[in-house]
Amino acid sequence: MVRKTVTHQQQHSAAVGIQLSASLSALGSSSQQVRQNLTQPNSTQQTTLSLQQHWLSEHAVWVGAYQENFIEQLPERCAPWQSRNLRFAVTALSQIETELRQRTAHINPSRLAIVVGTSTSGIADNESLLAEYFQGKTEVVIDHHKQEMNALAKGLQAYLGWCGAAYTISTACSSSAKAFIAGQRLLNAGLADAVLVGGVDTLCRLTLNGFNSLESLSASICQPCGAERDGINIGEAASLFLLTRDIAPVMFLGGGEAMDAWHISAPHPDGLGAAQAMQRALKAANLEAAQIDYLNLHGTATPQNDAMEIKAVRQVFAGHPIKLSSTKHQTGHCLGAAGAVEAFICQQALLDQSWLPWHQQGQLDHELADQTYVNASTKIESLHYMMSNSFAFGGSNVSLIFGRNFEQNLLGTAST
Numbered sequence: 009m010v011r012k013t014v015t016h017q018q019q020h021s022a023a024v025g026i027q028l029s030a031s032l033s034a035l036g037s038s039s040q041q042v043r044q045n046l047t048q049p050n051s052t053q054q055t056t057l058s059l060q061q062h063w064l065s066e067h068a069v070w071v072g073a074y075q076e077n078f079i080e081q082l083p084e085r086c087a088p089w090q091s092r093n094l095r096f097a098v099t100a101l102s103q104i105e106t107e108l109r110q111r112t113a114h115i116n117p118s119r120l121a122i123v124v125g126t127s128t129s130g131i132a133d134n135e136s137l138l139a140e141y142f143q144g145k146t147e148v149v150i151d152h153h154k155q156e157m158n159a160l161a162k163g164l165q166a167y168l169g170w171c172g173a174a175y176t177i178s179t180a181c182s183s184s185a186k187a188f189i190a191g192q193r194l195l196n197a198g199l200a201d202a203v204l205v206g207g208v209d210t211l212c213r214l215t216l217n218g219f220n221s222l223e224s225l226s227a228s229i230c231q232p233c234g235a236e237r238d239g240i241n242i243g244e245a246a247s248l249f250l251l252t253r254d255i256a257p258v259m260f261l262g263g264g265e266a267m268d269a270w271h272i273s274a275p276h277p278d279g280l281g282a283a284q285a286m287q288r289a290l291k292a293a294n295l296e297a298a299q300i301d302y303l304n305l306h307g308t309a310t311p312q313n314d315a316m317e318i319k320a321v322r323q324v325f326a327g328h329p330i331k332l333s334s335t336k337h338q339t340g341h342c343l344g345a346a347g348a349v350e351a352f353i354c355q356q357a358l359l360d361q362s363w364l365p366w367h368q369q370g371q372l373d374h375e376l377a378d379q380t381y382v383n384a385s386t387k388i389e390s391l392h393y394m395m396s397n398s399f400a401f402g403g404s405n406v407s408l409i410f411g412r413n414f415e416q417n418l419l420g421t422a423s424t
Contacts (some may be wrong), residue, residue: 021263021292022196023411025256026249030103031352032096034058034072034337037103039356045338046353046365047384057241057337063216069225071211072243072340082167089163091130091154097208098167100246108250109168112202120170121200122161124173124248125183125207127344129176130154132212160208172200173364178344180400181306183207185246185347188408189263191251206248207348215343216242230309230341232334233318233381235371237309243340248347249342249355258355261295261393261409262287264288268403275313279320281405282306286324286395289407295393298328300409302357302364302382304350304396307334308341309368317397318376333367333382347398351408354394358412361391 031037034056035045045056058075061068067316079099082090086098101108112120134150141148153159157178165174173194174363177186184207191203219225219242226239266288267283275282290297303325306317321332335353342349357364365383380386391412398406 013248021192021261022193022253023259023261024195024251025254026258026260026272027252027254027256027353028104028108028250029248029352029355029368031102031245031247031349032074032076032100033247033342033349034074035339036420037076042353042356043363046335047363048227048366049369050304050337052229057229057340063211063213064220069216070229070241071215072241072342073211074244077230084164085136086163088153089130089159091133091159091164093126093128093130093132093160093208093210094163096210096246097160097164097248100248101164104248104250107316111250115201117169117171119172119201121172121178121191121203122164122170122174123187123194123203123205124160124164125177125348126157126160126209127178127180127183127210127346128209128215129157129159132210135213144381157402164204179404180402181341181343181346182398182400182404183344183347185263185351185396185398185408186265187348188260188351189265189406192238192260192262193252194219195253201252203251205251207345207424209244209343209345211242211244224310226309230337231368231370232305232309232336233314233372233376234309234368235373237311237314237373239310241310241340243342245339245342245345245349247345247352249351258358259409259411262289262292263406263408264290264292266278266405275316275399276403277316279316279323281403282317282320282397282399284325285407286320286397287406289395289409293411294420295409295410297325300330300393300395302389302394303332304329304365304394305332305334306397306399306412307336309334309336313399314373314376317399318379321379329380331364331380331382331386333365335365337368347396347406347408350396350398351410355409358391358394358410362388364388
């Protein structure tokens with residue numbers, strides 16, 4: 009079989025194909041729902057987020073909750089890792105499971121790998137038990153295995169019956185973006201023939217109360233780059249992708265990583281790590297900034313994050329009016345799954361070629377308003393390349409680049 013690969017002078021990556029994908033979030037469970045919900049105005053009357061009472065003791069909070077049913081029962085072999093987080097993952101996997109098993113049936117199970125990201129794992133399942141324990145009911149039995157970070161990868165491996173590398177990345181909000189890069193490395197190094205990558209995070213009191221204590225939760229629907237932005241909405245998502253070395257309609261071209269370690273929870277004010285991640289992604293994909301058609305911002309709607317990210321965008325895309333938007337006003341910030349759900353959004357837009365996700369339609373911060381934010385009047389031209397940003401606590405910065413029509417649009421050499 010003949011396959012094209014992207015060539016680079018240094019720090020290059022061979023593009024890998026996204027053969028299958030599935031995503032569940034507040035946007036819904038189908039590509040049609042994703043498009044519909046990302047191409048409409050957002051307000052408290054028209055939003056995919058929901059106002060829920062039970063997460064915080066003092067007030068209701070807006071969250072990006074998945075509204076449909078989960079698979080309730082997993083096979084006995086998954087019992088050690090049984091949790092809502094794992095059931096969410098398997099529910100997403102069920103959308104592509106038949107074809108996934110067909111595509112991988114001829115591959116030695118030891119060559120089938122799993123790399124996924126999460127920040128919550130199964131902690132939600134133990135929260136009520138932990139509350140009882142700390143109230144003095146010390147006889148309560150708490151199974152910590154389900155909340156171990158690697159429970160997600162090990163549970164998926166047990167479910168699928170695969171025997172290759174299986175591990176979970178947990179670097180907060182960059183977790184599942186890093187999973188793409190790790191999966192690509194396994195394929196390029198010849199350590200796997202197919203890799204399931206993605207991310208899963210579920211709503212839980214730990215993260216909501218944690219961000220509430222940081223005074224980072226928005227009082228309403230979040231407003232990325234907005235004049236009155238006041239914080240984030242937390243969301244949940246399960247997004248999974250099958251990567252192989254074969255050509256696919258949408259390819260993962262490469263990613264860039266940077267660790268600026270500026271502060272435990274605040275980003276570098278000048279966006280140095282963010283800019284570095286984007287520049288490294290361009291280098292890995294062998295592209296120039298002017299070739300990127302759309303940028304999915306990390307865009308959390310906190311004052312510091314949005315300000316530093318736009319500074320970084322100005323550095324990287326100077327002279328190129330890149331179309332951009334944040335999608336977190338419709339998904340919530342899905343933490344360890346954010347990179348994966350936003351990768352799915354980019355993939356769907358590249359496949360469709362007729363839409364881009366709208367940015368929130370409220371008033372913009374005048375200091376950040378010089379960008380080309382996507383809205384109803386944005387002209388959609390041919391879409392070839394998209395970048396997606398994910399930035400995490402501690403300065404863990406990741407940018408991913410996806411491309412469409414591999415054989416026509418990407419420069420490379422043929423190899424056997």
